[in-house]
Amino acid sequence: MAERSLIFAANWKMNYGPSEARAFAQKFLPLTAPAEGRNLWFFPPAVSIGALSESMKSRSDVTIGAQNVHWEPKGPFTGGISIPMVKEAGARLTLVGHSERRHMFGETDDQVAKKTRAALSSGITPLVCVGETLAERDGGRTEQVIVRQLGSVLQALKVDDWSRVVLAYEPVWAIGTGKNASPDDAAQIHELIRMELGRNSVGVRVPILYGGSVSKDNVAELLTRPQIDGVLVGGASLQAEGWADLVEKGSKAKVRPSGWHDAVEG
Ligand code: PGA
Secondary structure (H helix, E strand, C coil): CCHHHHHEECCCCCCCHHHHHHHHHHHHHHHCCCCCCCCEECCHHHHHHHHHHHHHHCCCCCCEHHHHHCEEECCCCCCCCHHHHHHHCCCCCEEECCHHHHHHHCCCCCCCCCHHHHHCCCEEEEEECCCHHHHHHCCCCCCCHHHHHHHHHHCCCCCCHHCCEEECCCCHHHHHCCCCCHHHHHHHHHHHHHHHHHHCCCCCCCCCEEEECCCCCCHHHCCCCCCCCEEEECCCHHEEECCCCCCCHCCCCCCCCCCCCHHHEE
């Protein structure tokens, strides 16, 4: 049986300038060897994209991305960074719609859709994040929120574009809180996302990562679910040794056959 491909994505948020990014690479690279079907993605702050790309250029399993971009290629947008700029610095990916952008910086579904479309038309891969807040979850609105967030992206893209999109399900209540979604809950939302894509005629299997308090202790269990194609990790990606350990532990996870259920185990 062919092994699946896994993505381990490190979202450094507002941590590590260029010299710290270089020091991380020096420590991290000897701790992991490239492995078939395993992709290591790093999202450093924009000013460190160049340094990290340069430091990791020997590794074909590593791809560098931006945490945020503007949808316009240039212009009077003080503080903005365009896709051509991050691309020139070495980025081949960008996060779009991370919950901190949505909830702390007021990013709207419409802006998320514009950024996703702009990334695709400039030839970089968008990693689009969706997820509900605790109030939305407690109010029974998880499904509705995910469908709405996905809906604006679906509207902005053509069906064929989806072969170059990656999604992340990150429940807001799980980010940086130490409370991860259970593997079954995460898998269920991933199923819901796939059904929604299918309902909108997206025929390709879009990779979906889970994010929110992923750690070296829960990564292997999360990745036993065939619906989960990788992880998007903040806090636990910041120390080179810890991140390498998490990547190794996650890589060993074996997919459970579909239909497997906790209740039927021993
Ligand atoms: P966390 O963050 O792993 O620190 O919960 C995940 C994210 O925000 O992408």
